Amino acid sequence: MNKTLALLTAASLFAGANAEDKIVIKGSDTLGAKMVPQLAEAYKEAGNEVSFEIAAEGSSTAFTHLQASPADIGMSSRNIKDSETEAFTAKGMEIKGWTAAYDMIGVIVNEKNGVEELTTEQIEGIFTGDITDWSEVGGDAGPISVYTRNTSSGTYKSFQEMAMNKRDYGSDTQKMAGNTQIADEVSKNGNGIGYVGLAYTEADGIKAVEVDGVELKSKNAKTYPIARSLHYYTVKGKLSEAATKFLAWATTDDKAKEIVERVGFIPAE
Amino acid sequence: MSHSGNPDSPSSPAKERLVFKRRGVQIFGLGWQDVIRIFFGGNASLAIIILILICFFLAKEAFLFFPDHHRDLNSYRQSGQEFVGFMGEEVTAHTNLYSSANIAYFAEVNRTSRVEDTILRSYRSVLANVENRSSKTWGRLEREIDALEEVEDDLSDLDPETEEDVAEIASLTEEKRRLEKEIPPLREKLKREVNTILSWDEIWDLGVGAEEPPADSIPGIREAVLFEAFPDAEEEHPFIEKTKQISKEKKAAAAAELAEFKETIKGMQAVVRPLKDLERELKEPALENKKEITSFSTAPERRDAWLKGAEATRDPEEKARMLARAEEVVIKEPDYAAINQVFYDAITRHASIAAPLEVEMKTLFDKLPTPAGVVTKSAKENLKRAGVFYDRFQESMASNRKKIREWSHDHPVTVVESVSAFLVGKNWTTNSSWHDFYGLLPLFTGSLLISIIALTVSVPFSIAAAIYVNQLSSFREQSFIKPAIEFIGAIPSVVLGFFGILVFGEALRNISQVEWLQWFPGFPMAERLTILNAGLLLAFMAVPTIFTLTEDALNNVPQAFTENSLAMGATKLQTVFRVVVPTAVSGVIAAVLLGFGRIIGETMVVLLVAGNKIKIPDFTEGLGVVTQPAHTMTGIIAQELGEVDSGSLHWRALFMVGMVLFVISLLVNFAAQRVLKKFQKI
Incomplete structure (x- = not known):
């Protein structure tokens, strides 16, 4: 205000x-x-x-x-x-639209995880705690460990809006201080999942899953579901x-x- | 003494006069002695004043939490969110049941393709290991291939007819030629590297406890990994493709056999749909109501802001505009009955949904296989859990139906309700799109569990060390051990925290995978950051406190006691355990209590290492609960205080958590003092 x-x-x-x-x-x-x-x-x-x-x-x-x-x-x-x-x-x-920028968040899993792709519905289920085992989303059996940013982070909120239908995070999620910490834990935990900004998906030991069949790459910014384009509009x-x-x-x-x-x-x- | 020195000898009359002189340098009529006395006294009282101010500030902010929280809970009810929350609870109870059944189903299906899945898992593991070892070359090759792709993309976008593009095409073609020349030798290099790496044994280390692939699949895996070292191939190696295919077919066959199971699960998912839809539908008006209520409660503030702005500005036009804006702010209390009508209307709808849901869930649950009717261990366990969840589902439906029927938006929240919502609330959710909850219990149990572990481990160690050093060791040992233990206290806790994440957590998890340690509850652990990890590190941190204070207590036992005991013919050990330690026991208890105070107040280590999961640990696992992550009271303050608006409810909630910590520390110190006083009477 x-x-x-x-x-x-x-x-x-x-x-x-x-x-x-x-x-x-x-x-x-x-x-x-x-x-x-x-x-x-x-x-x-x-x-x-x-x-x-x-x-x-x-x-x-x-x-x-x-x-x-x-x-x-x-x-x-x-x-x-x-x-x-x-x-x-x-x-x-x-009216004419101009793309101002893109906003993209990668969902990462351990590189040894067999899951290569998740749907947005599955992601919502995992982060809200409805889905608790990898076998439910086509992986090998094992309890999912969910790592999220802490509540003060902006990504925490925007991920909630873009990928979780604005529902609350499940109480089993672990709140990490930053992108690096999430990437670290996921790289060390075969059953881990988390989300990080595009720049952090290159870290060792992790891979970004395809979301609804779209790979996380800056060139896919227009089709990647946990992304949105921000626009300017003019007449x-x-x-x-x-x-x-x-x-x-x-x-x-x-x-x-x-x-x-x-x-x-x-x-x- | 040189000639310029004082020639007076101590016996000279001049010196004597000085000794007895009462008035030296004076400041405001005070002598040096007085000034120094007042200075020290002043320092002490300043410290006390600051302490009182801190306590006052803390207490003020903390206790203002309760009225705010009370108002917040009231608005949760008045907005109808509470009403929708009841349905949310029903949906959650259903989801838990559904999820367990679903996991059991997949365990049964995946059982058939176990060999193939093991091969695939081993392949991924080996591939990852190889990739890590040769990451430099591999990464470079991938980057160059990506770059080449991009250049080709750009080239196809450019138009050779247009003049502006010509120069760019030239430079891009040059770049393309360079990349094309660089890639083949790089590829050869990577191939050689991967070949060498594949012959190392450690590459084939699949992690402790992991299942080994069958021996005849090893060459295939090796081939496939080598194949992957040519990252331009889009499809996978035929061996992997084939294994995947077989795995898929086997799963499909198993699924066909378990079709009825699947149908039941699908049925469960379908029957809850109307309830879920109703909940989702009602969430919107509830959020609208919340907005309206919040807007009503902040309206006076907003109006004041405009008025203040109008007062501050000199531009008359601007002033008029701001005054107009201030006028526009409506301070009108929402009509609570009207905005909640939609929820009262939904009661009958909910009843008409809930009743058939319960009936259908009963038939569906009865159709689920029994734990005895499935093969895998996981399926048995999950079906057993599903049984428990089914009971809970029924309870939840019954209790929430009653709550929904009896719900009233204007039933005020009682003080007891609002205080207990904080003190024994099971839910700490902040920055939510729905509603923030401030329940202390998950944080409190986390702190307590970590402290208990830390104490159980550190107390025996530090007391034994203190007894040894004080009573049994030689002087040389003493002069080495004591400073060494006290040095632990000098390690910054953030350093210990890093050690906990990077070294200790990893080591603990590896230990937990070892075959012959599986009797330990909670092993093997999935997480690095756990209650156990934090507890053990804190135990280490508490050792110097408990050790030093225990040693002091032992020191305070009069020498005569020991001498008498020895003179009566008792051995050294008898003397220690029958005379010295019992005499010092109250001092030892005080030491333990102060150690506890040290542990519960520690922040950095738990924030970094405890795993930060805001949930009451699952005690059904028995002692295995220690291998779960948790959040703590100190940790939440450190994590969330930085970003909250000062004066908001969230900020006050954090202060209140601080207050609880403060009270715990005070009680612990008080108890320690009392125990020590008793000790001094001897």
Whole structure:
């Protein structure tokens, strides 16, 4: 709440200084919490004289806002719904999506484990504690040891949302401090399973399973189920010049990619 | 003395005058002596004041937890989440039953393909071992092959007609040529390496206790591993393919025979579907209600924030806007009866689902094979467990049906309920999308179990060591052993924790796999990070405390006692065990108690080594419970305090856990003091 307030205040101050070069970005909290503000900051540091107004109140607000003022940018952590596209069409506008970044989490097992593939339903079952033995998911018999991040981690929450239908973790899960600890335990425990960010799946002794038949590779970011693409949305032909320039920079510049990676996402492309 | 020194001799009259001079340097009318006295006294009282402030702060934050928690539990009820939770319990009871039956089924099916599965497992194990040993070359080859693929991908994307792409195509083609030239020799190198490695015996070490593959499959496994060293082949070696195929066929054949079993299990899964759907359906309005209630309780704060913002800003436009926003914040209490109507409406629906579910589950359960009717040990055990879970399922259905019928959203949570929800609550769930629970019991049992192990191990060792050093050893031994044991206390606990993860945990698990140790409850262990591991490390840490204090207690036994005993003709050992130790027993008890205090307050080791599973350990395993992971009171504070908002319920819950620890330590110290006082009377 306070953050939004501060941003609004800051934005309105800038607005007074230079009204024509203001870029308004609204929508998803996932993008708007860290990534976009940091990109905006870096963009200004790179010598571009613009001001930003960023409001992160949920993906849906991106579309309602774009309908009212088509010159701006919308942020969304999900694809646009059909009904939303229709609303734009009804107003004679055409909406265009840009991939801002990808968000991917690998499910890892011990490299000696025979299980190569899990479905999202099985993953939900394993992490919520409904499935407790490897034989239930096509492996050799053995009790599953589940390693998760601890409750303060952001991945803990986003995995819950993406792979567990927002259900709570089973009480048998062990809470580890970080990606490395999870990878370590899984590499030493033949019956272990855990999840780590893409960058940690290369560690020794573990392998990432295919989820719903899709391998965990950055090139599969679009189809991998425990991943989502994060989008910018704009209205075709109505985007302001400053916003066009910023979008091009944010999706292609190396510095921008670096920021995207730093906040834990995979750069687009 | 040089000529510049004081020529006065001690007997000179000038010196005598100085000795008796009352007034030296004075500060605020106080002499040096007074200043020093006040300085030391001041330090002592400052320490006490700080201690009191800490206690006050801790107590304030901790006890504010109870009203907050009470409010939270009330909103859990008022939002209808509690109601949905009852159904959740029913579903969980069913899932436990279903899962055991399912595991039993798979144990029976997999029994037939055991040989093939062993071969496949051995193959994976050997392959992993080989890959680890040659990881440098292997990794490089894989990277280069990936790189080549990527370059080819990029090349196919580029258009040779467009001008911009031409330069890039040239550089990519160059890269491609380089990779193509590098890969074949690398491949040869890897092949040679893998061949050599395959001849090492340790590669074939499948881990302690693992089943060996049949001898005639070894050449096949070797072939397959060599084949894998050419990572461009997408499909697997024919031998592995074939084994997989046979395994699959055998399983299919077994499954055909066990079709009825499978049908029963599928039936179990199907009959619970309506209940699950109802639960899922009701979760949404419950979460909506929760949101509404939270929004109501935070509304005044939000309005104040806008008002404060309006006051701070100078821009009149901005001010008007903020005031308008403040006006927009509605402080309206939700109509609890209305928002909970959906749950009251669901009572009859639930009854119409639950009754047939129970009936059908009974028929299905009766159709399950009996433990005697299956072959494998695992299936027998799991079917036995399924029996237990079936009883629990029936109990859960009965008790929850009653709870659902009698549930009322406006029945206030009593103080006893809310306090016991913390003190004996079995569930500690935080950062949940549903509802956070703060039940101390899993953490408390974890801490207690670890302490008990640590004490059982460290007490005999340290007391025996203290007796030996104090009574029986030579002076030279004493001067070596004492500092050595006391040095243990100087090892930083985080170092011990790392040792516990990397060395001790692994060693313990390997020991637990040894054949002739299988009588030990809980062996073989699956985990490295367990109660046992943490307990043993803490035992090590407690040794210096208990040893030193016991030794002091033994030292305090008057020499005359020993001398009298020896003079009466008792042997040295008789004297030690009949005279010295009994005299010092209260000091020894105090030492043990203080050792306990040291153990229960230790944080770093348990956080790193105990495994952090927030669940009351499963005592049905008997003593084997020690091989499970657990979480502790100290560990949870260290793990979660860093990220919670100060002043939130979660933060206060953690303070309350700290308070419980504080009280335990206080009681232990108090008890130790009392015991020691008794000892001083001798």
